[in-house]
Structure formats: C-alpha cells, structure tokens
Amino acid sequence: MHKNRAGLLALLLFALFAASASLAQVVSPVEIKDPSLRALQLEYMDDLRQTGQDILATQFDYPFYLSRKLDLDQAQQVHADQHSIRFDSYNGKTVLAITGNYYAAYSADKINPDQRARSTFLNAVVPLLKAAVPRFQSNHEVQGYAVEISHHITGKVMGVSMERPENLMVFLPQSAALRLLASKDDDTRQAALMQGQSFLNAQPITIWLNGTGPQLAANAPAADNATDGQSGSTGPAQAGVEIVSGGKSGAPFPASAIAPPSLAKPKEPPAPVRDTSPAALSSLQAASQQLIDQLVKELDAQVHFVSYAPPKFVAFRQGIYLELSLNSTLPASAAGSRYKLAAVAFDDHVAHLIRPLMAYFKDEQKFDGIGFSTTVHLAGKAAAGTSEAVEFYFPLSSLRCYEKYDCTGQQLLDGGSVLINGERVALDLQIAEGGASR
Numbered sequence: 426m427h428k429n430r431a432g433l434l435a436l437l438l439f440a441l442f443a444a445s446a447s448l449a450q451v452v453s454p455v456e457i458k459d460p461s462l463r464a465l466q467l468e469y470m471d472d473l474r475q476t477g478q479d480i481l482a483t484q485f486d487y488p489f490y491l492s493r494k495l496d497l498d499q500a501q502q503v504h505a506d507q508h509s510i511r512f513d514s515y516n517g518k519t520v521l522a523i524t525g526n527y528y529a530a531y532s533a534d535k536i537n538p539d540q541r542a543r544s545t546f547l548n549a550v551v552p553l554l555k556a557a558v559p560r561f562q563s564n565h566e567v568q569g570y571a572v573e574i575s576h577h578i579t580g581k582v583m584g585v586s587m588e589r590p591e592n593l594m595v596f597l598p599q600s601a602a603l604r605l606l607a608s609k610d611d612d613t614r615q616a617a618l619m620q621g622q623s624f625l626n627a628q629p630i631t632i633w634l635n636g637t638g639p640q641l642a643a644n645a646p647a648a649d650n651a652t653d654g655q656s657g658s659t660g661p662a663q664a665g666v667e668i669v670s671g672g673k674s675g676a677p678f679p680a681s682a683i684a685p686p687s688l689a690k691p692k693e694p695p696a697p698v699r700d701t702s703p704a705a706l707s708s709l710q711a712a713s714q715q716l717i718d719q720l721v722k723e724l725d726a727q728v729h730f731v732s733y734a735p736p737k738f739v740a741f742r743q744g745i746y747l748e749l750s751l752n753s754t755l756p757a758s759a760a761g762s763r764y765k766l767a768a769v770a771f772d773d774h775v776a777h778l779i780r781p782l783m784a785y786f787k788d789e790q791k792f793d794g795i796g797f798s799t800t801v802h803l804a805g806k807a808a809a810g811t812s813e814a815v816e817f818y819f820p821l822s823s824l825r826c827y828e829k830y831d832c833t834g835q836q837l838l839d840g841g842s843v844l845i846n847g848e849r850v851a852l853d854l855q856i857a858e859g860g861a862s863r
Contacts, residue, residue, distance in 0.1 A: 450474075450476075450477030450480065450481070450491045450507055450508065450509060450510050451470065451473045451474055451477050451508060451509075451510045451511070452466065452493075452508045452509065452510065452511035453466075453508065454466040454467040454470070456508075457511065457512070459514065461519075462511075462512045462513065462514065462519070465512045465519070465566060466511060466512050469512075469561075469564070472560045472561065472564075473510050473511075475560060476510055476521075476556055476557050476560055477491070477510055479556035479557075480510075480523075480552075480553060480556045480557075483552045483553075483555075483556060485527070485548065485549060485552060486529065486548050487527060487528050487529040487548075488527075488528040489525055489526070489527050489528070489549060490502045490503075490505075490507055490525055490526050490528075491507045491508075491509035491510065491523065491524070491525045492505060492506070492507055492509055492524060492525050492526045493505070493506040493507070493508055493509055493524070494506070495524060495526060495573065495574075495575035495590065495592055496526070496575050496590035496592070497526055497575075499526075499528050502526050502528075509523055509524045509525060510522075510523055510557075512567075513571060515569065515571045515596055516596075516851075518568040518569050518598070519566060519567060519568050519569075520567070520568060520569045520570055520571045520596070521557055521561055521567055521569075521570050521571070522570075522571045522572075522573075523553050523557065523570075523571075523572045523573075524572075524573045524574075525549070525553070525573075525574055525575075526574070526575045527545060527548075527549045527574050527575065527576045528576075528577065529544070529545070529548070529576050529577065530576070530577035530578065530579050530588060531544070531576065531577070531578050531579070531591075532578070532579055532580065533578045533579065533580035534580055538591075538625055538630065539630065539631075539632075539633070541576065541578065541591065541593075541625070542593050542623065542625050542630050542632050543632050543633065543634070545574055545576050545593050546593065546595060546623070546632050547634075549574050549576075550572045550574060550593070550595050551605075551606075553572055554570060554572070554597070554602055554605070554606060555606060557570060558570065558602050558603065558606055561599075562599070562602075562603055567599060568598065568599055569596060569597055569598045569599050569601075569602065569621070570596070570597050570599075570602050571594070571595070571596045572594070572595050573592060573593070573594040573595075574592070574593050574594075575590045575591070575592050575593075576590070576591055576593065577589065577590055577591065578590075578591050591625065591626055592625070592626055592627075593623070593624070593625055594623070594624045594627075595621060595622075595623050595624075595632075596621045596622045596623075597617070597618070597620070597621035598620055598621060598839060600617075600620070600833075600835075600836060600839075601617040601618070601620035601621050601836070601839065602617075602621075604616075604617035604831075604832075604836075605617040605618055608831070610831070611634060611635055612822055612825055612826060612829075612831075613826055613831045613832075614634055615633070615634050615635070615822050616820075616822045616823045616825070616826035616831070616832060616836075616840055617836075618632060618634065619631070619820060619822060619823060619840045620823075620836060620839040620840040699743065699744050699745055699793060701740035701743065701744070701745055705745075706737075706738045706739070706740065706745065709738050709745065709791060709792065710737060710738050712791075713738070713747075713791070716785060717735075717736050717747075719785075720736070720782070720785050721735065721736065724778070724781055724782070727777075727778060727781065728749065728751055728778055729751055729752045729753075729774075730749065730750065730751065730752075731750035731751065731752060734750035734798075735750075736748065736749050736750075738792060739796065741794075741796065741818055741842075742818070742842065744792070744793030744794060744820075745791075745792040745793050745794075746792065746793060746794045746795060746796040746818055747792055747794075747795050747796065748795075748796040748797075748798055749782075749795065749796065749797055749798065750798045750799070751774060751775075751797060751798070751799040752799065752800070753770045753773075753774045753799040753800070753801045753802065753815075754802045754803075754804050755769050755770065755773065755801060755802070755803055755804065756803075756804055757803055757804055759803065760803055762857070763813045763845050763846070764845070764850070764852060764856075764857040765857050765858055766801045766803075766813050766815070767801065767813065767815045767843065767845055767850075767852055767857065768852060768854045768857035768858045769858060770799060770801045770815055771817060771834065771838065771852070771854070772834065772854065772858070774799065775797050775799075775817055776834050776837075778797075779819075779824055779827055779828060779837075780828050782795065783824055783825065783828045786821070789821060792821075793820060793821060794818060794819050794820040794821050794823075794824070794841070795818075795819055795821070795824060796816060796817065796818040796819075797816070797817040797819075798814075798815075798816045799814075799815055799816075800812050800813070800814050800815075801813045801814075801815055813845055813846060814845070814846050814847070815843070815844070815845055816842075816843070816844040817838075817841060817842075817843055818841050818842040818843075818844075819837060819840065819841035820840065820841065822840075823836075823837050823840035823841055824837070826840075834854060835853070835854050835855075838852050838854070
C-alpha cells in the first residue's frame with residue numbers, strides 16, 4: 426500500500442514538474458499589451474503549453490533554450506527568463522512567435538553567413554516548427570510563424586580570439602510552413618521557404634535548403650569573416666575543420682553538425698553570386714535570343730506581347746529575370762482598387778501563361794526567374810484613362826512549384842514580388858477581388 430502511494434506521489438510530482446516546466450516556456454497573457462493578442466494567448470493557453478512540452482522533449486544537436494532575451498551566455502541563460510512562446514504581430518499578420526538561444530558556434534573564417542543561417546534553420550528552426558505547427562495548423566487566427574534564434578560565431582580580431590552572437594529570424598506564412606514540413610520534394614520545400622522572409626542580423630538573406638543556391642552572403646562585410654585583420658574565406662566549409670565549440674560553456678561538437686554533408690562535401694561547387702552586370706545581361710540575351718524569338722512567335726497569340734518592348738533579361742533583387750511585357754485589357758466589371766486590377770490581371774492574363782512558358786525552360790540555371798510587366802487597362806469608354814503599371818517577378822523554383830500543381834496562385838504570389846506603379850505590395854487574391862472599389 427505504501428509503495429503504491431509512493432508511486433502515485435512520484436507520478437503526481439512528475440506531472441506537476443512537467444506542467445510547470447511547460448508553463449515556464451509560455452508568456453503570461455497579462456504581459457501582452459495588445460488586447461486581441463492577449464485574448465488569443467489566454468484562449469489557446471493549453472495548446473501553447475503543449476507546444477512548450479514538445480519543445481522541451483526535442484533533442485537538439487547542441488544546447489537550446491527558449492528565452493525572452495537573445496544573445497545570452499549559456500551560463501546566464503540557465504538562470505534567465507525562458508518565457509518565450511507567444512502570439513505576436515508581424516507585418517500586420519498574427520503569428521505564433523518563438524525566441525531562443527542555440528549554443529552552437531560557427532567559425533567565421535570557415536563557414537559563411539549563408540551556411541550558418543542554413544545550419545541553424547535546419548537544426549533549430551525546423552524542430553521548433555515541427556513542435557508548433559501541428560497544434561496551430563487548423564487555427565484560422567494564426568497566419569504564420571516567426572522564429573528568432575541566436576547562435577554564436579567565433580574568429581580572431583587583431584589576433585585576439587572572439588566569440589559573439591548572431592541572430593537569425595525566419596517568418597513563414599501558415600500555408601508555407603505546412604508545405605515545408607509536409608513535403609519531401611526539395612523544390613516544393615524550397616518554394617515554401619521562399620514564401621517567407623529570413624534575416625541574419627537584420628539583413629535579408631536567402632536560405633537554400635540544398636546548399637547549392639546563390640550564396641548571397643558573398644556581399645557581406647569583410648568584418649563578418651575577419652581573421653587577424655584579413656578577410657576570411659566565404660567558401661564552403663571543409664570536412665573536418667577545427668571549429669568545434671558548443672558556444673560559451675558548451676561542449677565540443679563534431680564539425681559535421683555545423684557543416685552538413687551537402688556543404689562539407691558538395692557534389693559540385695556552390696553556385697557563385699549571380700553576375701548582373703550589363704555585360705552579363707547582354708551576353709545572356711545574345712545566347713538566348715533564338716529561344717526567345719521562338720517563344721514569342723509561338724505564344725504571342727496567348728500572351729499578347731508588347732511589340733515595342735521585346736523580352737529581355739533584367740537585374741532584379743540580386744538575380745537575373747527574363748522580363749516579358751504584356752498587354753492586359755480587363756472588362757469594365759473588374760473596376761475597383763489598384764489591388765483588384767492587379768489580382769484580376771494575374772488571374773486572367775498571367776497565371777495561365779506560366780505552364781506554357783515553363784515548357785521552354787526545363788532545368789534552367791542561367792537565370793533566376795521570370796517577370797511579367799503589364800499596364801492594366803479597363804475596356805470601354807467610361808474607363809478611359811484608368812490604368813495601373815503592374816509587375817510580377819517569380820523565382821523559377823516558385824514557378825516550377827506552380828507548374829506541377831504543388832502551389833496555388835496565391836502561394837506563387839507570396840513566393841514572388843508584386844509591384845504596382847513601382848511600389849512593392851502584398852497581394853491577397855481573395856481580399857483584392859472581393860474588396861470594394863476605392
């Protein structure tokens with residue numbers, strides 16, 4: 426009898442400990458100032474607490490702590506406030522936000538910023554998403570996930586060994602997070618990731634899951650890779666590099682966890698930074714002109730190309746895009762806001778062109794995407810003078826995802842860039858086409 430009581434008491438104490446530990450990971454509703462977010466925090470406290478339990482049960486490669494503050498030494502973190510899981514607002518969207526400190530340290534002169542971001546994303550951010558997304562994937566009030574992680578980088582400055590924190594922030598819309606976790610296809614997962622935004626120390630960065638995408642970090646300041654006053658290499662990490670450190674107060678760890686196999690032993694060298702100089706664009710135009718001429722001839726009846734603005738390669742956001750200029754005349758019934766005009770132009774004049782176009786560019790690697798530039802007009806005399814200049818720029822990975830029916834039109838838009846009269850906008854098809862005129 427006494428043994429049974431002792432066993433029940435032990436189970437009760439363990440349950441209380443687990444519950445208190447998970448609650449310690451969740452921000453208290455009273456601490457949230459925004460009334461609507463505070464209400465969500467209170468309403469979904471059980472799901473938030475369970476997410477905290479799942480995170481506590483996750484085995485990370487190196488010590489990870491949920492934390493209210495980033496950039497803490499591990500010795501400080503052990504005793505610091507670990508309330509981190511909360512509802513927050515990001516770019517007008519309601520998101521589930523998680524912050525934490527990941528005690529892996531990367532050698533700045535052996536592993537470049539792109540590779541550090543990729544490693545922390547795969548080894549820390551993805552496990553956090555796996556713990557959070559399943560509990561909120563059907564919650565229509567959660568529009569996305571924002572995860573901010575601090576890791577460490579090591580190097581030498583003026584001959585003195587230094588270790589400092591570096592912060593990675595990743596935002597994913599709800600649909601993108603679901604596709605990223607559910608799909609086993611690399612192109613689909615990459616397209617999903619590109620629907621969101623990633624920042625390393627507040628600077629935009631592109632994370633390439635296969636480790637072979639354009640290495641945007643080659644443009645990073647030399648100080649990020651400084652060793653003894655000299656600029657460090659930004660090439661791929663080599664197998665067996667001696668960078669082992671688990672962060673301050675952390676245990677040594679194998680280099681393979683910092684440099685994943687596809688980075689440590691790449692099948693082919695990582696792609697260089699895209700050359701977007703006028704000379705490079707001109708050379709690519711000349712090499713591709715025969716194919717472009719064939720494309721125009723065969724698709725003009727569908728596309729309605731602008732005769733005085735033939736397809737050309739342009740530089741856009743550190744990449745090269747094939748820009749196609751179209752004519753878009755919409756029925757008078759499409760009248761409304763500029764967002765509605767852009768949405769209808771996409772649905773009626775752009776979306777159905779993508780699959781025929783992509784048939785010309787199988788396994789294309791010479792450029793990064795396709796841009797559709799159009800001036801949208803309304804038909805009829807009453808609409809005279811009504812026009813909007815709209816540009817859609819889509820990465821090839823997103824276009825292939827749409828081509829294979831793995832992405833919706835909205836997901837394609839989210840993965841690309843939309844400009845109306847030269848200003849970048851977020852375009853929600855359902856809202857824009859259902860909204861009132863203004």
